[in-house]
Amino acid sequence: MSSKRGIFDWYFKTNLLIRIFLGLVLGAVVGIILSSSPAETVMKVNSYIAPFGNAFVRLLQMIIVPTILFTLIVGTASIEPSRLGKVGIKTILYYAATSVCAVIIGLIFAIVLKPGTGINLVVADAVAKEAAKTPVSSIILNIIPTNMFDAMNRGSVLQIIFFAILIGLALAILRDSKNEKIKKNAEAVFSFFEGMVEIIFKIVGWVMQYAPIGVFALLTTVFSLNGAKVVGPLVGVTVILYAALAVHLIFVYGGFLLANKVNVFGFIKKARAPMLTAFATRSSGGTLPISIRTAEHMGVSKGVYSFSLPLGATINMDGTTIYEAICVMFIANAVGSPLDFGQMLMVMLTAVLAAIGTAGVPGAGAIMLLLVLESVGLKVEAGSVVAAAYAMILGIDALLDMGRTCMNVTGDVAGTIVVSNSEKEFDRAKYEKFDGANA
Numbered sequence: 001m002s003s004k005r006g007i008f009d010w011y012f013k014t015n016l017l018i019r020i021f022l023g024l025v026l027g028a029v030v031g032i033i034l035s036s037s038p039a040e041t042v043m044k045v046n047s048y049i050a051p052f053g054n055a056f057v058r059l060l061q062m063i064i065v066p067t068i069l070f071t072l073i074v075g076t077a078s079i080e081p082s083r084l085g086k087v088g089i090k091t092i093l094y095y096a097a098t099s100v101c102a103v104i105i106g107l108i109f110a111i112v113l114k115p116g117t118g119i120n121l122v123v124a125d126a127v128a129k130e131a132a133k134t135p136v137s138s139i140i141l142n143i144i145p146t147n148m149f150d151a152m153n154r155g156s157v158l159q160i161i162f163f164a165i166l167i168g169l170a171l172a173i174l175r176d177s178k179n180e181k182i183k184k185n186a187e188a189v190f191s192f193f194e195g196m197v198e199i200i201f202k203i204v205g206w207v208m209q210y211a212p213i214g215v216f217a218l219l220t221t222v223f224s225l226n227g228a229k230v231v232g233p234l235v236g237v238t239v240i241l242y243a244a245l246a247v248h249l250i251f252v253y254g255g256f257l258l259a260n261k262v263n264v265f266g267f268i269k270k271a272r273a274p275m276l277t278a279f280a281t282r283s284s285g286g287t288l289p290i291s292i293r294t295a296e297h298m299g300v301s302k303g304v305y306s307f308s309l310p311l312g313a314t315i316n317m318d319g320t321t322i323y324e325a326i327c328v329m330f331i332a333n334a335v336g337s338p339l340d341f342g343q344m345l346m347v348m349l350t351a352v353l354a355a356i357g358t359a360g361v362p363g364a365g366a367i368m369l370l371l372v373l374e375s376v377g378l379k380v381e382a383g384s385v386v387a388a389a390y391a392m393i394l395g396i397d398a399l400l401d402m403g404r405t406c407m408n409v410t411g412d413v414a415g416t417i418v419v420s421n422s423e424k425e426f427d428r429a430k431y432e433k434f435d436g437a438n439a
């Protein structure tokens with residue numbers, strides 16, 4: 001009885017980040033040990049462990065839609081109408097600039113290091129059958145929901161964002177109204193949404209207490225299925241992706257931060273809670289509540305982060321952009337038809353758009369990869385070599401997803417500092433004092 005009590009006490013009294021880190025390490029070790037067991041054993045053990053990880057992901061998914069909806073409405077409505085345009089334009093300019101850098105870095109790494117060359121792939125059983133049918137123009141058109149409730153039902157984040165910004169915008173203008181009655185009503189609605197944001201944050205705090213167990217289970221599953229088999233060319237493409245992500249982090253985000261007198265290494269230390277959460281959960285949307293809390297601790301103004309972070313968690317995916325570029329090149333090389341210059345330009349456009357349209361949930365980028373592949377004439381059809389190469393990528397997608405999601409989130413947090421500083425709404429003293437713990 002008393003030892004049970006001891007574990008319970010230890011669990012709740014130990015720093016959350018330490019617990020999450022322990023979950024990561026233990027999960028990887030158990031997964032790797034497990035991966036050498038017969039497939040049947042792996043499946044059987046996973047059938048017990050995986051639900052604990054899935055529960056964590058479901059808990060995070062559960063709060064994605066309300067988080068985006070309420071924080072974005074409150075965020076947009078908190079900005080004075082005259083400032084809305086400025087913060088919005090600066091945020092979008094930052095997202096566009098870093099996305100273009102991301103796709104260029106991804107392509108350069110792939111051109112120089114040639115992932116997938118010499119694999120001499122033979123046709124294997126195709127895993128991927130579901131080719132993307134979405135042309136580029138309809139990705140953009142699809143941002144406008146035809147039915148908002150349907151969009152929420154399906155968890156279509158881009159559509160929810162579009163609608164939430166419109167509500168927030170209208171609310172911001174009405175709160176500013178000269179008509180007392182309109183103003184009063186708008187304030188009441190605003191208070192309601194503010195209250196909803198607080199409720200969501202409370203729930204996030206509870207969900208995070210479960211995070212260490214969820215992370216352990218997720219990592220055990222990933223490593224037990226991929227552990228020893230993830231070798232050779234796949235190690236190559238993974239290393240290339242992570243190297244490109246690191247270069248993007250240090251030079252692109254580092255450059256933007258430096259221009260705002262923020263050291264990138266200090267930033268990484270302070271941003272480690274959302275970075276680690278993104279890495280383990282592979283969900284930008286799920287990490288959003290943690291990013292928001294971190295931005296608050298970092299001294300970023302609410303008016304900026306409550307607008308830029310939910311938007312960024314959905315459309316600003318530099319890690320995914322880099323991944324799309326490198327994996328398309330890997331597959332093209334693996335099937336023996338390297339891309340020409342024109343095709344690379346096409347990849348530049350579609351990789352950026354695909355990343356914008358990628359939902360902030362685990363594995364979404366791998367589905368969008370089909371769209372990018374198709375744009376350069378590499379169709380994933382059942383039984384084809386392209387499908388075999390794609391299946392190889394899918395096999396290690398969890399590992400790739402961890403890195404790219406981590407970078408997706410890091411870009412948002414860095415961006416919110418850049419925009420708030422340029423708006424002179426960055427509390428540098430608060431930032432310096434924050435050590436990244438207990439975010």
Ligand code: ASP
Nearest residue numbers: 283284320360361364365
């Ligand atoms: N998992 C990524 C994210 O949530 C999206 C992707 O799969 O690329 O940011």
